[in-house]
Amino acid sequence: MFENFITSLMTVEGFAFYLFSFLTIGLFSVTVMSKNILYSMTSLAAAMVLVSGFFFLLGADFLGVIQIIVYVGAVIALYAFAMMFFDATRDIKEKNTNSFVVFLLGGMSALVLVLMFAAPIHSNDIQALYPMTEGVGNAQDVGMVLFTKYLVPFEVAAVMLLVAMIAGIILAGKKMNHSITENMEIDNDAKDEIMIQKDKE
C-alpha cells in the first residue's frame, strides 16, 4: 500500500491530488479548531478554492469554476458580511453546554469517515451512469444531464431559491423606500426635490 502511495506521488496528478488533499484538510481543521473568526473564515475560503482543484484534476473545469464562484465568491463572502457584527480581532470563548450532542456528532463524523475510507473496496464495480460525451465541452455536458435527467430536482431547487428570495425581500424590504439617514416622514417622491434644494442653499 505504501509503495502505491509513493508511485502515485511521482505522477503529476498524484502529487497534485495529495497536495490539495493535505492543504484542504489542514485548512478545514484550522476552520474548526481556531477560536478566531478571521482565521476560521479565511481558511474556510481558502479550502473552498483548493476543493475546486480536485474538479480541475478530474477534468471538470466547469464545476471547478462554479465551485469558486458560488462558494468563495458568494457564500463565504456573505458569512464574512455577517461576521462584521462581531469584533473579528478578538478570540471567541466557546461554551460547550451539551456534551451529548458533541458525542453524537463526533461519532457520526467518525462513522462517515470509516465508510469513506472503506468505499474504495467497491470502487471496481462503479460505472458512470452518464459518461462524458466526446467532443462536447464541459458546460454543455453538465447542461445536458441537468436539463434531461435531473430536470425535476433542478426546477424544485429553482422554486426553493425563488421562495427564499421573495421571503428575504419581504423581511428586509418593509421600509425599503425610506432612507434611514434622512427624515423618515418625508415622502419618497418629495425627497429628491428636497435634496436638490439643500444643494442650492
Next chain:
Amino acid sequence: MEATHLLPEVTWVGVLIKTVIILAIISALAGFGTFIERKVLAFMQRRLGPMHVGPYGLLQIAADGIKLFTKEDIIPQNANKLIFMVAPLITAATAFIALGAVPVFPDFTVPDFIPFIGGTFVPSIASDLNIGILFVLGMMASGLYGPLLAGMSQANKWGIIGAARTAIQFLSYEVITALAILAPVMLVGSLSFVDFNMYQSGGVSSWLIWQQPVAFILFLIAGFAETNRTPFDLLEHEAEVVSGYATEYSGMRWGMFFIGEYANMITISVIAAIVFLGGYDASSSIGWLTIMLKIAFFFFLMLWVRAAWPHVRPDQLMWFCWKVLMPIAVLNVLITAIIVLL
C-alpha cells in the same frame, strides 16, 4: 504570426515565460498607469500634473516606486497580524491569476540565440481554458477577499466600513457582470475567449457590440464598479471613510492593493475588448496592435470617466444596481434567449 492556425506545441517552459512576462509587464504598467492617470486627469482639469521629476515628470514613476518600496511597513498593534499581512497578497494574486486566463500579449517564439530557452513557443494565453470567461470572473470575484479581510483585520472603524462597502458592492455588481456577459455567451455558444474571437472575425460589422449594445453598457458599468473606479469608488471615498479598507496600510502592502486594482482594470479592458469589440484579428499581422489599442481605449475611458463624473452615494449605488441594472440585464438575457431560439 500568419500561421496562427498551426500553433506549435505549448510547453511548460513557454507557460512559465509567459507568466513572468505578465507579472513583470502588468506590475510595471500599474506604475505607468498612475502616471498616465495623473497626467490625463491634469489635462482634463487644465493642470499640468507631475512635471518636476524628469522630462514631463516621466521619472515620477521611479520616484513613486522608490517611495513605495522603502516606506516602513506599519502593522497596527491591535490588528490580526497574519490576516493583515496576507490580505494585500490576495488582491494582487487573484488579479494576476485572472490575467493568466486572458490573451494579453501576442504569442511569439523565443529566438534561437538565447541560451537554454531559445526556440520555446510562448502562447498568448498562459492557461487556455475552454471556460476562460467564467474563470476570469470567478477569480475577480474571489479578489473581494483582499479588501474584505484587510478591513476586518485592522481594528479600525473606517476599515470595517470600507470592508462592508466592498462586500456589498462587489457581490451586487458581480450579478450584473455575469448577467451582462451571459447574453453574448448565449449568442456565441461558448465560454472560451478564442471562440469569441473567431465568432467576430468578420470585420467591424461582426462585432458583438452591435448585436448586444445593452449588454456592453451594462458590462462596462459593472466593470467600473468591480474595479472600484470613480463613479462607484465608495470603498475608499476620502470624504467619508478616509481610505476605507486601506486606511492602515502603508508601503508595499498598500502598493499591492494598488497593483491588483490596476491589473483588474486591465483584465476588464481585455474582456470588454474581446467579448464586445472583436478581440484580436488572428489573420492579420497587426491584429495584436488592434487589441492593444482597444485595451488602451478602455483604460483611457476609465480615466476619462473619473475626470467627468462625481461619486454616487452608497444608497444610489445599490438602488442603481438592483432596481435599474438588474432588471435591464435580465430582460436583455430573456430577449436574447427568445431571438436565439427563433
